[in-house]
């Protein structure tokens with residue numbers, strides 16, 4: 001790792017302990033942002049926890065090349081990958097935001113993870129979910145303009161994984177070494193974080209904070225379990241919340257709440273029924289009911305109201321206590337804090353959209369679109385309904401809302417038949433083309449951070465899915481210039497520009513990128529170039545990119561992304577390569593946390609969407625996966641994804657074809 005140099009931070013926390021940032025020689029100036037924010041982040045945590053930073057010093061060390069980990073919260077000595085550093089002129093707001101988020105996550109572990117340590121691996125979720133939740137909460141409160149909460153709500157990835165039969169539970173028993181490695185996944189970090197947020201909202205944030213402080217004081221300098229945290233919660237909030245929390249810990253999946261308004265009773269009531277959210281064709285078992293802390297907002301003649309209840313029966317009635325008669329609208333996920341999806345009765349949905357939508361926060365509006373996305377991507381709603389929603393919201397002024405409509409539209413990408421590609425591109429152009437071309441690839445002076453983010457979200461998508469020639473040609477020109485002059489592009493835009501340039505890229509362009517990757521000493525630039533090497537649509541070039549794994553000019557560990565090509569056109573090339581070279585890949589590339597690299601290889605086939613490939617993947621890995629610790633869960637997960645995708649394709653395709661034929 002050496003030689004190293006040291007940067008001092010200002011004294012840290014209430015006890016004013018010394019802080020160092022330890023960096024590779026010659027890169028001290030690149031640590032200025034990390035050094036400046038360290039004392040501020042620790043102060044945020046001291047205020048929340050109510051106790052000073054527990055150690056006598058805080059060192060933070062930069063590890064130049066990490067594989068399969070980004071940061072590690074050793075007590076008083078946090079290790080980070082290269083992202084902790086950046087030259088000031090390249091350090092965009094987005095990168096600073098992401099860096100602060102990871103730093104705060106690791107720092108929150110100094111109390112929650114280090115000062116109090118989980119007794120065993122089955123509660124590792126408690127460390128990770130808590131650190132993820134608290135760092136996001138505190139940054140969101142300190143910088144509401146960053147929109148971190150709405151962004152979290154907009155992301156359907158975790159809920160989609162959680163809807164699979166093969167999904168882990170948050171608190172999964174640890175039965176083999178591979179289970180430990182598998183425990184560091186989106187269910188642990190993100191589902192765990194969202195479930196904590198749901199209960200914080202339900203018992204109220206001050207009460208929840210008291211429970212956390214009680215838990216820390218009871219167990220400081222010792223071990224604890226999830227049961228200890230829930231006991232502290234019950235002590236502070238009264239009995240009930242802990243037991244309800246457990247229903248989310250010990251089973252996979254999440255609830256779908258169907259809600260309907262009944263104004264024939266006094267007071268009016270919300271009828272709520274609960275079922276597990278399952279994609280079409282799912283073979284998942286339906287487990288016990290959840291105890292769902294549901295918080296509702298509504299408006300009637302007497303004004304706006306909100307109320308929470310514990311929904312624990314298959315069919316429940318929640319009386320809406322207010323004096324204003326029948327509500328004009330009802331929204332069933334206050335603060336978008338609930339880890340559940342809502343399906344409104346059609347009349348209730350209509351009144352929510354026509355009368356309530358303006359009263360909702362951004363995160364709340366985003367949750368409505370998220371539920372729409374979940375329903376469509378799991379084959380539970382038709383193209384026309386989903387695309388009408390996408391069209392309606394595609395011109396929204398908020399970048400996150402626009403991004404969600406894009407996710408709806410791009411979710412059919414794999415299903416579009418070749419003869420309707422142009423119709424699909426035309427639909428994409430109609431919705432987003434003008435806006436994307438106006439944004440262009442380059443930032444303009446004085447524009448807002450939101451506009452910069454929207455550019456990142458939209459322009460690459462329109463260039464490829466909208467087959468936008470002017471944007472594609474611009475990207476190629478900008479990419480060629482960037483290869484000669486690394487300051488010629490906005491650092492946030494290098495990745496999408498290089499990816500689009502590779503999409504239509506030819507052999508000389510590939511060779512130029514390879515030569516450049518070999519000669520580039522800056523890690524993040526090498527990462528961008530390697531990302532581009534795996535993004536050529538030409539199958540022969542994709543094959544050459546894969547062969548780079550063997551020739552030793554570029555560190556094979558850095559080339560792992562080329563195994564995960566973004567295009568449908570090249571997925572067969574990757575799959576053939578994996579089958580031909582399985583043993584070699586497994587022995588050459590590094591595993592993580594004790595599981596071999598081969599256990600990740602089923603994921604290279606995850607984007608197939610037909611039964612015959614499902615069988616091919618199953619039979620190829622059948623004899624190989626048993627000996628690969630942690631691999632069986634990945635394989636089960638991929639097989640289930642392919643199988644559900646093929647069921648969805650059969651249902652969605654006729655409607656999609658009819659819709660696209662009209663475009």
Ligand SMILES: [Zn+2]
Nearest residue numbers: 105127128131
């Ligand atoms: Zn962590």
